[in-house]
Amino acid sequence: MSDLREQIQQIISTEPVSVFIKGTPQLVMCGNSDRALRALRSAGAPVTAVDVLPDPRIRQELAALSGWPTIPQVFIKGELIGGADIVEELHASGELERRLEQAFGSEREGTVKTAAL
């Protein structure tokens, strides 16, 4: 396993909610990444965002790990939740908040930070 893949796995396993996006929360470079981030924020998720754009290998290694071909990708406690469509759908139905509450309780703080690879 490559070092990069290990680093990605480390983030997925240790961060409460990780989201791999194109760009940063301050400057999102893709509509779908933006949709996923908005849904997570609005549901009060403790988000750790990772920009996949600096190195094309990040996308390759992430796809190899998750078996998911597109960006964004959202993980809660290491589990792949899906891309923008699924996260939006789960948010609209209240399921996203329910899952976050189950994972982190109702006192959780909605935060957005970044992790770099």
Add this chain to the structure above:
Amino acid sequence: MVGVTTTGPLEALLRTAFPDASELAVEDRTGGGDHFQVIVSCDRFTGLSLVEQHRLVYDALAEPLADGSIHELRIRTRPRSEGGTTP
């Protein structure tokens, strides 16, 4: 240049993968031939998580996803056609 990919080839791939789909639609969202919205309602999705349902759609469209003819893909899946509940 006229894009080679229209909705037809994608629809054909999905028809092959989901022959029993009760609803199957492909929309070219921008008219540019590479941003698509697909909708599939199929009994095969029953009992599967959304991640598993979307994976089946990705599998069906693996080739156009890999060769770059799909630049963006939006997916909406349902275990079966639920009349009137879609927004």
